[in-house]
Amino acid sequence: MPELDWLVSAGAGCLGFVLGALIGLFVADSDRTTATVFTSAVGVIVGAGIIGLFKFLFGGSPITREIWFYPVGLAIGFLCGLLISHVWHRWLLSRGIADWQVKEKLAAIRHTENQTVD
Numbered sequence: 001m002p003e004l005d006w007l008v009s010a011g012a013g014c015l016g017f018v019l020g021a022l023i024g025l026f027v028a029d030s031d032r033t034t035a036t037v038f039t040s041a042v043g044v045i046v047g048a049g050i051i052g053l054f055k056f057l058f059g060g061s062p063i064t065r066e067i068w069f070y071p072v073g074l075a076i077g078f079l080c081g082l083l084i085s086h087v088w089h090r091w092l093l094s095r096g097i098a099d100w101q102v103k104e105k106l107a108a109i110r111h112t113e114n115q116t117v118d
Contacts, residue, residue, distance in 0.1 A: 008066040016073025017080070019044060024081020044074065 023044050030037045 005066050009069045012067050013069035013073035016070040016075075017077035020074040020077025020079075021081035021084070022077075024078040025085050026081075027078075028082050028085035 023041055027037055027041055
């Protein structure tokens, strides 16, 4: 059995972590769970499940062991994204800033930027 390639493992794990964190932040920041939020989260998770399909279709290629770090990174990143969002909202509330106030300020900044570009 060949030795594990740690460079490929680290790359797959980091990619999974970043995508998982983005999905976790997206899910946590959505106001309510809609079909779009659910479809996005399920799509990324099913994408990680494709790895199992590749192994089934193409047999045990040497790289399949390292690719399993992607779904592990995805799960860890998703949980970290949820945790970061929770901590961020708690920090804002401890400073007396409500979530809707932040969204209004961001909308005002975007509106001002759009007016200066036009």
